[in-house]
Amino acid sequence: DIQMTQSPSTLSASVGDRVTITCRASQSINNWLAWYQQKPGNAPKLLIYKASSLESGVPSRFSGSGSGTEFTLTISSLQPDDLATYYCQQYNSYSYTFGQGTKLEIK
Amino acid sequence: QLQLQESGPGLVKPSGTLSLTCTVSGGSTSSSNFYWGWIRQPPGKGLEWIGTIYYSGSTYYNPSLKSRVTISVDTSKNQFSLNLSSVTAADTAVYYCARHRGGYDSSGYYRANYFDYWGQGTLVTVSS
Numbered sequence: 001d002i003q004m005t006q007s008p009s010t011l012s013a014s015v016g017d018r019v020t021i022t023c024r025a026s027q028s029i030n031n032w033l034a035w036y037q038q039k040p041g042n043a044p045k046l047l048i049y050k051a052s053s054l055e056s057g058v059p060s061r062f063s064g065s066g067s068g069t070e071f072t073l074t075i076s077s078l079q080p081d082d083l084a085t086y087y088c089q090q091y092n093s094y095s096y097t098f099g100q101g102t103k104l105e106i107k
Numbered sequence: 108q109l110q111l112q113e114s115g116p117g118l119v120k121p122s123g124t125l126s127l128t129c130t131v132s133g134g135s136t137s138s139s140n141f142y143w144g145w146i147r148q149p150p151g152k153g154l155e156w157i158g159t160i161y162y163s164g165s166t167y168y169n170p171s172l173k174s175r176v177t178i179s180v181d182t183s184k185n186q187f188s189l190n191l192s193s194v195t196a197a198d199t200a201v202y203y204c205a206r207h208r209g210g211y212d213s214s215g216y217y218r219a220n221y222f223d224y225w226g227q228g229t230l231v232t233v234s235s
Contacts, residue, residue: 001170030213034221036154043203043225044154055223087154091220094167096156 002026002090006099014107019075021102023066023088031067032092038101039084047086048073080106109134111204111226119198119233125191129204129226130184137162137182142207142219145178145189147200148228155200159207159219160187167219194233201228 003026013019023033031051036044046055048064051071061076075082083106088099115127129143136143144159158168160178168176172191180187191198205222212218 032212032220036222043228044222045225046221046223049208049221049223089154089221094218095170096159096219098154098156100153 001095002029002093002097004088004090004097004099006086006088006102008102009100010103010105012105012107013078015078015080017078019078019082019104021073021086021104023071023073023099025069025071025090025092028068029090029092032090033064033066033071034089034091035062035064035073036087036089037082037084038087044087078104078106082106109206109224111206111224113202113204113226113229115229115231117229117231119194119231120235121195121233123194123233125189125194125198125202125231125233127189127202127204127229127231128186129188130186131206132185134206134224135182136180136185136187140209142209143180143187144205144207144219144222146203146205146222146225147198148203149197149200157189157191157202161219196233199231199233201230203228 005024033051035048038044052064085101085103110132112130119125145157158178175192177190204226206224207219208223210220
């Protein structure tokens with residue numbers, strides 16, 4: 001299986017901050033990577049696919065970049081509604097795997 | 108608007124079989140454009156892909172669960188189902204069904220990619 005490792009595990013930031021979350025793959029996954037946002041008590045929501053493509057309806061403050069083994073999710077200006085846990089997911093192989101999650105807290 | 112709804116027992120005895128159904132509305136499980144998947148999340152933990160099915164019946168399973176998992180699709184009812192056998196307390200989790208969007212890979216092969224619509228999830232507890 002391809003292992004996905006996110007950092008940091010927990011992140012505390014203030015409204016208006018630029019926030020970056022990193023996801024590393026144990027082998028190259030080209031750009032076959034998605035990002036999800038999961039708010040407490042809710043199902044995950046797709047934010048980004050193919051590493052940098054924004055899903056329809058997702059605010060433009062969210063962006064993704066990277067290829068190969070290292071990827072980032074950036075929130076350009078943190079909003080209170082962004083309180084959530086964020087997960088990356090690779091789909092390079094038929095055994096789909098997720099990162100362990102990054103919990104984003106608002107200061 | 109596509110909606111998915113999980114249904115099934117919330118409590119399963121150890122060594123028993125966990126059975127869940129996902130009912131799809133606003134879309135069709137017989138579409139060749141999409142796959143349909145199951146993902147679970149133990150309380151307080153991360154996400155784990157269980158398996159995926161195509162309208163044709165082709166299935167893909169997590170290797171760590173493959174010996175215990177069966178996923179099927181009933182296109183006439185617009186439903187797909189999960190059976191997980193020989194359950195233990197470690198299988199206690201929120202179980203989600205989701206649409207697994209398809210696309211072409213770099214070799215031109217059509218395959219399942221990422222999850223674009225999710226059900227609300229259902230908590231299944233394994234306990235006697």
